[in-house]
Amino acid sequence: QVQLVESGGGVVQPGRSLRLSCAASGFTFSSYGMHWVRQAPGKGLEWVAVISYDGSKKYYADSVEGRFSISRDNSKNTLYLQMNSLRTEDTGVYYCAKAPTPVTTGYFDYWGQGTLVTVSS
Amino acid sequence: DIQMTQSPSSLSASVGDRVTITCQASQDISNYLNWYQQKPGKAPKVLIYDASNLETGVPSRFSGSGSGTDFTFTISSLQPEDIATYYCQQYDNLPLTFGGGTKVEIK
Numbered sequence A: 001q002v003q004l005v006e007s008g009g010g011v012v013q014p015g016r017s018l019r020l021s022c023a024a025s026g027f028t029f030s031s032y033g034m035h036w037v038r039q040a041p042g043k044g045l046e047w048v049a050v051i052s053y054d055g056s057k058k059y060y061a062d063s064v065e066g067r068f069s070i071s072r073d074n075s076k077n078t079l080y081l082q083m084n085s086l087r088t089e090d091t092g093v094y095y096c097a098k099a100p101t102p103v104t105t106g107y108f109d110y111w112g113q114g115t116l117v118t119v120s121s
Numbered sequence B: 001d002i003q004m005t006q007s008p009s010s011l012s013a014s015v016g017d018r019v020t021i022t023c024q025a026s027q028d029i030s031n032y033l034n035w036y037q038q039k040p041g042k043a044p045k046v047l048i049y050d051a052s053n054l055e056t057g058v059p060s061r062f063s064g065s066g067s068g069t070d071f072t073f074t075i076s077s078l079q080p081e082d083i084a085t086y087y088c089q090q091y092d093n094l095p096l097t098f099g100g101g102t103k104v105e106i107k
Helices: none
Strands: A003-007 A010-012 A018-025 A034-039 A045-051 A058-060 A068-073 A078-083 A092-098 A115-119 B004-007 B010-013 B019-025 B033-038 B045-049 B062-067 B070-075 B084-090 B102-106
Touching: A003 A092, A018 A034, A018 A092, A018 A115, A034 A068, A034 A078, A045 A068, A045 A078, A045 B084, A058 A068, A078 A092, B004 B084, B010 B019, B019 B033, B019 B084, B033 B062, B045 B062, B070 B084
Parallel strands: A010 A115, B010 B102
Antiparallel strands: A003 A018, A018 A078, A034 A045, A034 A092, A045 A058, A068 A078, A092 A115, B004 B019, B019 B070, B033 B045, B033 B084, B062 B070, B084 B102
16 A cells, blocks of 8 residues: 655754655655645645656745755655755645656645644744 | 635534535636545545546545636535545646635534
8 A cells, every 4th residue: 555654854943954755655656746745733735846756857836946855766765855944934744745647746646644844943 | 826715714514414615716727626635633635636536435425526717525415524624726737726725513
């Protein structure tokens, strides 16, 4: 069965960096686009970034463009989100989510359990 | 960016009631619209994709309709396990955007 397990969350000061990981299993990771979606405490869902199946295409929300970087290692079945220059408004649960196709759009057919990032001084 | 306006933001209904949620896009998105259910403390789960297609394994009491800018999500007979927040999401254009959510409670 498909499993997505995020890790790397924690408490970090504003301006610092953090790298999230998402370990995938139960499907051919290298064949599908992958996303990061976040949710601030008590708020709705916000799409953050997407990467195509082969890593050749990457897109970001305006709110994280230039600060966050999405990447993947298909040999390790792992998705990453490098988060730099963190702000208090980046606080929330970060989910990795699988796309049902190799491309960068569509919907999210499987989600991880999420990892909490808290940006606070 | 495409804005998704979802209504109502919350509702209270009795078990067995028919529940309807609407989602309006700020521009034509054809049928590139999905619906998710999120229970407290859990990750979202896709229920409907491409406006009206039921995801495998999802009960048939859930349905979706619409195209262009106006979409509807319906629970034909509300069950206690349907207590959750529901979100619409468009994928016509990047950035992918969600509606603000509808919290469904039991009366």
